[in-house]
Amino acid sequence: MTTPIEKLREYGYELPRPKPPVASYVPVTRTGNVLYVSGQISSADTGVVTGLLGDTMNVVQGGNAAELAALNVLSQIVHNGGVDLSRIKRVLKLTVFVASTPDFFEHHLVANGASNLIVGVLGDKGKHARAAFGVAALPLGAAVEVEAIVEVED
Numbered sequence: 669m670t671t672p673i674e675k676l677r678e679y680g681y682e683l684p685r686p687k688p689p690v691a692s693y694v695p696v697t698r699t700g701n702v703l704y705v706s707g708q709i710s711s712a713d714t715g716v717v718t719g720l721l722g723d724t725m726n727v728v729q730g731g732n733a734a735e736l737a738a739l740n741v742l743s744q745i746v747h748n749g750g751v752d753l754s755r756i757k758r759v760l761k762l763t764v765f766v767a768s769t770p771d772f773f774e775h776h777l778v779a780n781g782a783s784n785l786i787v788g789v790l791g792d793k794g795k796h797a798r799a800a801f802g803v804a805a806l807p808l809g810a811a812v813e814v815e816a817i818v819e820v821e822d
Contacts, residue, residue, distance in 0.1 A: 672753035675789045676742070679735075686743045687711065690807060696749040701757070703749045703818045707765065708740035709810035718809035721802075722772030725811055731781030734764060737814040738782035742789065745818060757819040759786055759796040765813040768802040775800040782814045 676683060689695055689706070697704045710717040710733035717733040719725035725733070741762075745751050764779035766772075779800035787794040796816075806813050 672742075672756075672789045676739075679785065679788065681739055683746060684713070684739065684743050686740065686747050694748075695744045698749065701820050701822060702760075703745060703751065703816075703820060705741050705744050705749070705816040705818065707763075707813040707815040708737050708744060709807060710734065710737045710812040711740065711808075711810065712736050716808045716810050717812075719811040720767050720769060721774070721778060721811065722769035727774050727777045730766060730778035730811060731784075733811040734766075734778050734781030734814065735785045737764075737810075737812045738762070738785045741782075741814055741816045742786075745816075749818075749820075751820045753790065755821045756790055756793055757821050759790060759794050760817040760819055761797040761799075762786065763815045764798065764800040765803050765806060766800060767804070767806045767809075767811050770802075772802060775802050778812065782812070 721730045766775045766778045
């Protein structure tokens with residue numbers, strides 16, 4: 669059976685070390701068996717993926733940025749939530765924020781980048797409810813931010 673980390677590698681990723689918060693919050697909180705993962709922006713080792721959908725970025729680029737933000741959510745679960753990816757019982761919900769122009773209407777397609785990675789890595793446990801919003805701007809100029817609610821095993 670393929671582990672979630674092995675599936676991440678099939679996507680070409682290693683689980684990154686999370687970046688520390690840039691403001692006054694904690695990256696992950698837990699109540700019972702539910703983790704709340706603070707919004708994770710589209711960033712990689714090379715820095716923040718910036719842009720504005722409908723202006724400087726297209727849907728494919730936005731989907732790639734959303735995938736990176738979802739990768740950062742998984743990193744927070746492991747490194748700050750203290751939960752191995754194999755102990756995720758269910759991803760309950762993702763909320764995806766997309767920096768976009770007022771006349772951009774394909775937020776749902778950008779958000780698929782995050783959803784597809786989560787389901788690809790976690791299988792049926794990754795199938796989730798979701799909301800996708802267009803926003804005027806995100807922290808550090810990020811193109812996408814993703815937050816998550818995740819149920820974990822005891």
